[in-house]
Every structure is written in structure tokens, then in C-alpha cells.
Amino acid sequence: RLENHPTNKKDCFGSHWDERLFYTESMGAIFGEFTNTLSPLTLALLEDSGWYKANYSASEISTFGHGAGCDFVNEPCIVNESVPP
Numbered sequence: 001r002l003e004n005h006p007t008n009k010k011d012c013f014g015s016h017w018d019e020r021l022f023y024t025e026s027m028g029a030i031f032g033e034f035t036n037t038l039s040p041l042t043l044a045l046l047e048d049s050g051w052y053k054a055n056y057s058a059s060e061i062s063t064f065g066h067g068a069g070c071d072f073v074n075e076p077c078i079v080n081e082s083v084p085p
Helices: 038-048
Strands: none
Touching: none
């Protein structure tokens, strides 16, 4: 599931990745000290637009969800008002 989060009701496509799955990405809607990783995924999106030629050696792997497995994407992140182990 790769979601492009809508920024308003009139948008059919948004300008940010969905923060539920891509919290630390540069293209995420959250800005903070530990966010805004320029990942290969973000660079691939920019390169796919046809406007950019990405330098992948400047990218970093996002730590958010890295190695968490399929449940991270496919299962709810909050169950019975708590975060599952």
C-alpha cells in the first residue's frame, strides 16, 4: 500500500506520503528533529516524475517501520486503545 495523502477535499492526489506508513520520510506531512529522511523511495518518486535525476548515494534508509514485517503495513497500529507488541 503506497498512499499519497490528500491535502484537502478537492485534491485527488496529495502532496505528502501518508504519515501512518511513511512518518520519517521527507515527503511525509510531519516535520521534526527525527523525521525528514531523504530515502530511496522519495528519490524514486521524484525521478519517476521525469523532472529529476536522483543521486541515490545521498539517500538514507528510513528507520520507521524498517524490518517490522508485513504486519506493520497490513495490521492496525492501535488495537483496544493500545499499541500491539
